[in-house]
Each structure stands twice: as structure tokens, then as C-alpha cells.
Amino acid sequence: MNWWEIVGITTIFYYITYFVIPWFIDCDINLYMKEKFGRPLNSLQGKVVWIIGASSGIGEHLAYELAKINCKLILSARRDKELQQVRNNCLKINLQLNENDVKVLVMDICDNASHKKALNYVISQFDKLDILVNNAGRSQRANWEKIDLNVDKEMFQLNVFSIIALSRLVYQYFTDKNSGKGHIVVTSSLAGILGIPYSGSYTGSKHALHVCILYMHIVCYLFYFKLVILYLTKKKIFIGIF
Ligand SMILES: NC(=O)c1ccc[n+]([C@@H]2O[C@H](COP(=O)([O-])OP(=O)(O)OC[C@H]3O[C@@H](n4cnc5c(N)ncnc54)[C@H](OP(=O)(O)O)[C@@H]3O)[C@@H](O)[C@H]2O)c1
Numbered sequence: 001m002n003w004w005e006i007v008g009i010t011t012i013f014y015y016i017t018y019f020v021i022p023w024f025i026d027c028d029i030n031l032y033m034k035e036k037f038g039r040p041l042n043s044l045q046g047k048v049v050w051i052i053g054a055s056s057g058i059g060e061h062l063a064y065e066l067a068k069i070n071c072k073l074i075l076s077a078r079r080d081k082e083l084q085q086v087r088n089n090c091l092k093i094n095l096q097l098n099e100n101d102v103k104v105l106v107m108d109i110c111d112n113a114s115h116k117k118a119l120n121y122v123i124s125q126f127d128k129l130d131i132l133v134n135n136a137g138r139s140q141r142a143n144w145e146k147i148d149l150n151v152d153k154e155m156f157q158l159n160v161f162s163i164i165a166l167s168r169l170v171y172q173y174f175t176d177k178n179s180g181k182g183h184i185v186v187t188s189s190l191a192g193i194l195g196i197p198y199s200g201s202y203t204g205s206k207h208a209l210h211v212c213i214l215y216m217h218i219v220c221y222l223f224y225f226k227l228v229i230l231y232l233t234k235k236k237i238f239i240g241i242f
Pocket residue numbers: 052053054055056057058059076077078079080082107108109110135136137138139158187188189190
């Protein structure tokens with residue numbers, strides 16, 4: 001096999017694994033492997049989990065799954081009534097949970113100035129935070145050339161900047177006050193890998209989110225190794241984008 005054949009086969013293989021397989025497994029390959037071969041859900045038992053975007057959809061149902069395994073939950077979004085309903089459902093799903101195990105914190109994640117106060121509230125309720133789930137997000141559909149620039153800005157503010165701002169704050173909390181341990185989870189989309197027709201702003205924001213979080217991931221691992229080498233300290237901050 002000559003050099004150009006190797007390059008050609010590698011390119012085809014790359015596109016198949018990166019662009020074709022996700023259509024069939026309905027998630028990225030990393031998540032698929034973690035689901036098949038990773039630790040079971042109940043390894044999260046007793047963890048303190050803060051879900052942003054818990055009032056409906058994926059965040060709501062994630063709350064129910066975590067409630068079943070005795071996680072302590074902080075449910076955040078803008079709609080109080082819906083959050084209270086999700087909280088009540090969590091308490092009904094698992095009768096071992098008591099009133100203090102599931103809290104509601106109404107917040108607009110786009111208000112970056114409120115993040116520090118919100119994080120302090122979470123820690124004041126449970127003495128610690130183990131996992132931040134950045135699930136708040138919004139989709140959009142339109143012909144690309146007709147999209148008002150304000151729509152792009154709002155989409156990026158919610159789907160990208162607010163998530164980065166809060167994640168940085170929580171990352172600092174993990175390193176400074178939680179013995180270097182914690183998980184940051186980000187709900188992305190296949191739009192962040194492949195793109196979706198007529199969803200230019202959404203696709204752009206989820207692609208940007210992927211790159212920003214990937215970079216944060218790299219920084220964390222470098223930081224981890226640096227600390228291992230310099231101080232023989234174990235740091236365990238995991239960042240996942242799904
Ligand atoms: N559904 C899908 O097929 C799909 C596919 C791929 C990825 N996703 C991603 O999954 C995530 C959840 O989507 P979903 O389908 O479950 O949609 P959803 O039911 O509309 O849930 C979105 C959640 O985000 C919250 N939210 C929106 N703006 C917010 C803000 N400014 N501050 C705080 N919370 C805010 C909403 O609550 P409030 O309105 O009460 O604030 C709601 O709880 C999104 O990031 C989305 O991009 C969804």
C-alpha cells in the first residue's frame with residue numbers, strides 16, 4: 001500500500017467514525033462507549049447534583065433517574081411552578097428522599113452576575129457540590145439568511161457563554177474547595193457534531209460549545225498531569241459533553 005492509499009483510507013475511516021456512526025448510535029462515540037462499558041448509574045448514589053434546565057425535557061427526566069438512586073438534587077431553571085412539580089415528582093419516585101434532599105433554585109443562567117450567589121446557595125444547602133449538569137438550552141429554526149443577528153446572540157448567550165461562565169466558577173470551586181474533585185456535564189447535541197438543516201444559529205452555538213468544552217477538557221487534563229508531577233496530588237475533575 002502506498003502513502004496516498006494510507007492517507008485515503010485513514011480519511012474515509014475518520015469520516016465514517018466521526019460523521020456516520022453517530023447517526024446510528026444516536027450520540028457521540030465517547031458517550032456510547034461510556035454507556036456500554038462505563039460505571040453503572042448507581043455509582044453516583046448520594047452525590048450532590050445541580051441540574052440547570054430541570055423544569056422540562058431531558059433535565060426533568062435526568063432528575064427522576066438521579067432521584068431513584070438517592071442523589072441530592074438542586075433543580076434550576078426560570079419557571080418556579082414547573083420546578084416545584086419536578087421536585088414533588090422526585091420525592092414521590094423515591095420515598096427514601098426527604099424534603100431537604102431536593103431543592104429548587106430559580107435562576108436565569110443568562111444572568112452571569114447571579115452565578116456566584118447561586119453557587120453559594122447550593123453549597124450552603126448541601127455543604128458541597130459534586131456534579132454540575134449544564135442542560136439549559138434552546139433550539140431554533142429558520143432560513144439562515146433571514147435570521148436576525150439578535151437571535152444568534154441570544155442563542156450563543158444561552159447555549160455557550162452562560163455555560164462557560166458557570167462552568168469556570170464551578171471548576172474553581174472544585175479545585176479550591178472540593179479537593180480537586182468534581183464533574184461538569186454539558187448537554188450538547190448531534191448538531192454540535194454534524195449540523196442540522198435550517199438551524200444555523202443552534203448548530204453554530206452547539207459547535208462552539210463543543211470546541212470550548214473540548215479545550216477546557218484538555219486544560220484540565222494537562223493541569224491534572226502537571227499537579228501529579230509537581231505535587232504528587234490527585235486531581236479528579238471530569239468534564240463530559242454529551
Ligand atoms: N430534545 C432534543 O431532541 C435534543 C437533542 C439534542 C440536544 N438537546 C439539548 O438538550 C438540552 C435540553 O433540551 P430539551 O429538549 O430537554 O428542551 P426543554 O424541554 O425546552 O428544556 C430546556 C430547559 O432549559 C431551561 N432553560 C432555558 N433557558 C434557560 C435560562 N435562560 N436559564 C435557565 N434555564 C433555562 C428550561 O427551563 P425554563 O424555560 O423554565 O427556564 C428547560 O428546563 C438543550 O441544551 C438542548 O439543546 C435536545
